[in-house]
Every structure is written in C-alpha cells, then in structure tokens.
Amino acid sequence: MAMRVPETTKWSCVPCNGKAILIKYGMARIRTQATMTHELMHLWIWKQGLALSEKVEEGLCHLISYMWLEQYVAENEQIAHVFFR
Numbered sequence: 398m399a400m401r402v403p404e405t406t407k408w409s410c411v412p413c414n415g416k417a418i419l420i421k422y423g424m425a426r427i428r429t430q431a432t433m434t435h436e437l438m439h440l441w442i443w444k445q446g447l448a449l450s451e452k453v454e455e456g457l458c459h460l461i462s463y464m465w466l467e468q469y470v471a472e473n474e475q476i477a478h479v480f481f482r
C-alpha cells in the first residue's frame with residue numbers, strides 16, 4: 398500500500414503491524430530505495446517474531462540500509478568505470 402504523507406510529517410519509524418510502509422513522497426530515488434530497505438528490515442524482524450529492544454531493531458535497520466547503499470555505490474562505480482575508461 399502506498400500513501401502520500403504530508404511534507405510536515407515528522408519522521409520516525411512507526412509500528413505498522415506489517416500492513417503498510419509509508420514513504421515520503423518526492424524523495425530522491427536512492428533515498429527512497431534506502432528507506433524501503435530500512436522499512437523492509439523492520440517488517441522482516443516483525444515477521445520473524447523477534448523481540449528486540451527498540452535501539453537494537455533500529456540499529457539493525459540502519460545497518461541493512463547502509464549495506465544496501467554501499468552495494469549500490471559499488472555497483473555504480475563499476476558502471477562508471479566501464480563508461481569512462
């Protein structure tokens with residue numbers, strides 16, 4: 398489910414019981430994808446039934462988002478090297 402959220406909405410990760418992921422409209426593509434990665438990690442943790450502290454869960458979600466960004470940059474550097482040799 399995709400919903401448009403007002404620009405004035407303050408952001409933090411809100412428990413959604415796996416029914417929706419809210420993504421701010423109008424963000425850059427890479428930020429949207431990194432945010433989706435973060436939110437999907439919350440969903441995965443919830444689906445696994447893991448009882449993590451809020452800080453640990455948030456940290457894991459940030460970590461997986463960071464890892465996705467790192468992979469994205471690495472893949473795009475390889476593409477850049479092919480085009481700009």
Ligand SMILES: [Zn+2]
Nearest residue numbers: 410439455458
């Ligand atoms: Zn989060």
